[in-house]
Amino acid sequence: MKADITNFEDIVWFVDSFYQKVQSDELIGPVFDSVIVDWEPHLEKMYKFWNAALFGIQGFRGNPFARHAPLSLKKGHFERWLLLFNKTIDEQYEGTMANETKRRANMMAEMFLNRIQNMNGGHNRVIV
Template structure:
């Protein structure tokens, strides 16, 4: 059972590594990630460390726009629901506290926004 909050880059790395290890093995979203990340997992994980470090620890190490690389993914609400299920379970298993809760809120907001934008662009292209 988790007893501490997210408080360091080491905690961020533990969260990101544990989460993406589960993602890679997942029957629904694993194939999508593994196909896109082929040979680029270390680079992606480094980017995710910086992203979450910036959001949760307010140490500004990430710059960029997270949405464009995801725009053309073959995903829908079911995929985002599974992503959130894995993310939430990972956070809850590893951590407890204010930043752990913030991570789950931020992830849910991103999942909602990404799904909304992907659907928007997909529908706009079909007009």
């Protein structure tokens, strides 16, 4: 039986493991590589983000959507992001917090995609 996500060390493991997958992915890797020159500050920010999201620990500052909005992201990018994220969590963890982590990632991906589509006139409209 796998353990559940219970502490900051678990967050560091899943963030590091997830972004290793992202960097080598042929679809979303280039998107991240086009905007991230030094991965260490990004990873540090993600540790703080997930620590705040999952355990309510203060320390994260930022606007994640604002960083993603200018990118040319489509539905397939978010689907791949979720596939890799869920795979990473499932490799190491199971339980209430693991499920909650995947649920929150899904909600974020869905919200980001909807907001990006709305910025561009909706998913089936093009603004010229």
